[in-house]
Amino acid sequence: xxxxxxxxxxxxxxxxxxxxxxxxxxxxxxxxxxxxxxxxxxxxxxxxxxxxxxxxxxxxxxxxxxxxxxxxxxxxxxxxxxxxxxxxxxxxxxxxxxxxxxxxxxxxxxxxxxxxxxxxxxxxxxxxxxxxxxxxxxxxxxxxxxxxxxxxxxxxxxxxxxxxxxxxxxxxxxxxxxxxxxxxxxxxxxxxxxxxxxxxxxxxxxxxxxxxxxxxxxxxxxxxxxxxxxxxxxxxxxxxxxxxxxxxxxxxxxxxxxxxxxxxxxxxxxxxxxxxxxxxxxxxxxxxxxxxxxxxxxxxxxxxxxxxxxxxxxxxxxxxxxxxxxxxxxxxxxxxxxxxxxxxxxxxxxxxxxxxxxxxxxxxxxx
Numbered sequence: 001x002x003x004x005x006x007x008x009x010x011x012x013x014x015x016x017x018x019x020x021x022x023x024x025x026x027x028x029x030x031x032x033x034x035x036x037x038x039x040x041x042x043x044x045x046x047x048x049x050x051x052x053x054x055x056x057x058x059x060x061x062x063x064x065x066x067x068x069x070x071x072x073x074x075x076x077x078x079x080x081x082x083x084x085x086x087x088x089x090x091x092x093x094x095x096x097x098x099x100x101x102x103x104x105x106x107x108x109x110x111x112x113x114x115x116x117x118x119x120x121x122x123x124x125x126x127x128x129x130x131x132x133x134x135x136x137x138x139x140x141x142x143x144x145x146x147x148x149x150x151x152x153x154x155x156x157x158x159x160x161x162x163x164x165x166x167x168x169x170x171x172x173x174x175x176x177x178x179x180x181x182x183x184x185x186x187x188x189x190x191x192x193x194x195x196x197x198x199x200x201x202x203x204x205x206x207x208x209x210x211x212x213x214x215x216x217x218x219x220x221x222x223x224x225x226x227x228x229x230x231x232x233x234x235x236x237x238x239x240x241x242x243x244x245x246x247x248x249x250x251x252x253x254x255x256x257x258x259x260x261x262x263x264x265x266x267x268x269x270x271x272x273x274x275x276x277x278x279x280x281x282x283x284x285x286x287x288x289x290x291x292x293x294x295x296x297x298x299x300x301x302x303x304x305x306x307x308x309x310x311x312x313x314x315x316x317x318x319x320x321x322x323x324x325x326x327x328x329x330x331x332x333x334x335x336x337x338x339x340x341x342x343x344x345x346x347x348x349x350x351x352x353x354x355x356x357x358x359x360x361x362x363x364x365x366x367x
Contacts, residue, residue, distance in 0.1 A: 003028050004036045004082040006073040006091040008066070010052075011043025015214070015294075017088055017100035018043070020178060024086065025050055036080065038073045038091075040065070063132035066090070070140045087148075089141055097148040098176070102291025102313065103161035104141045108134065110289040110311050114218045116331065142166070152176050155292040155313025177314070177363050178292045180301050187303035187357060189278030196279035200265040202239045207344060210280035210304070212243040212273065212295045213287075220286030220309075221251055226333035227340060229258035236344045238263060243276060245269040277302035282343050286330040287312050300324070301360045305352035307339050317363055323356040 005021055012022035021037070028035045029049055037050050040057045055073045058064040074091045089099035101107065108128060115121040128134050145151070145166045151173045153159035159173045197204055209228070213219035221242065228240055240263060242248065248266040255261040270276060277283070283299040285308040290296075296314040299306050306324035308315040318324045325339050343349050 001033045001083040003033050004077045004085045006038040007088050008069050008090050009041045010037055010039035013043055020100045038076055040069050063136040066136045089144055092144040092147045096150045097144055098152040102158045103165050104137050105165050106161040107289050114288040154178050156316045157313035158291050178294055180297045182301050185274050185298045185301035189274050192275035192278045196275055207236055207238040208280045209240045210283045214244045214246055216246040218288055220330040223286055223330055223333050224284050225255050227336040229260045230337040232260050240264045242266045243270055277304050286327055288330055300356045303353050303357045305356055317359050323352055323359045
């Protein structure tokens with residue numbers, strides 16, 4: 001079978017949608033299919049057997065780059081005579097539409113909450129409303145959903161958003177959670193516990209909380225640090241290890257101001273996150289918006305309990321309370337601190353560890 005996928009920037013090393021598309025392509029390749037990828041940019045770490053098609057675009061401004069790619073890539077796939085065409089929301093008219101970033105307008109509004117200062121939030125909103133790029137993305141997505149033959153949502157939350165914003169009947173939408181490598185992200189990675197902790201000067205008997213993101217503001221690091229400052233006199237010996245390439249400066253200053261800077265380590269971007277899951281006791285991901293956070297799914301697959309928010313599609317797998325807990329409001333540092341405190345209880349810790357991986361195995365078995 002000849003399969004075509006389209007994504008503007010096909011750079012798997014960036015993670016996110018780019019990485020997901022690469023994994024979809026690899027799955028088809030390993031099944032013996034001929035795979036074509038249409039993009040205006042290709043990264044370095046691209047599967048050699050892929051047939052690459054560079055799509056000509058208007059490079060500037062971003063709005064015209066998005067629109068020209070949507071038009072040209074859609075036309076090229078339509079004329080290619082493929083057996084199956086797949087779009088991730090940047091083109092229209094494909095056989096399958098699976099937007100990896102969720103619904104644009106849901107992100108547009110929910111992510112504004114990451115700016116707590118009303119003035120700053122207002123400025124950010126005004127900037128988005130005046131941005132041709134935002135309207136171009138919205139237009140492309142609107143056309144894509146109207147023309148979609150088959151729609152796949154990457155979480156139940158995204159499915160609800162599609163129904164809400166595009167009035168598509170729920171029975172037309174399938175749910176297929178983002179897949180992670182369950183062999184790579186496995187409880188046996190706890191063998192790296194001593195090595196990782198020693199690398200960052202974290203005692204072996206300390207309770208280690210993990211945070212992983214390349215966008216510290218959007219994923220709520222500030223409020224996690226505030227929550228930990230509340231716990232500094234709890235008598236529990238805890239540490240926070242932060243992964244990601246964002247700027248740690250503002251958060252180190254905040255931690256110093258709150259008197260908990262000695263409990264925090266910044267590791268930067270890492271290439272072996274599975275080892276860090278194995279070293280931790282809890283993942284906290286108080287995000288303001290995630291269509292389906294890969295970090296949360298990787299942690300659960302590793303047997304690591306999770307605290308995240310209802311604005312994270314991946315968090316909806318925790319609705320029955322197994323494998324972790326859901327936070328209603330990312331701003332609520334007091335509530336977050338209480339949820340973290342619960343995991344200081346060895347019994348609760350062991351119970352959630354025991355169910356975390358089974359959640360992932362169950363949802364993947366249903367796919």
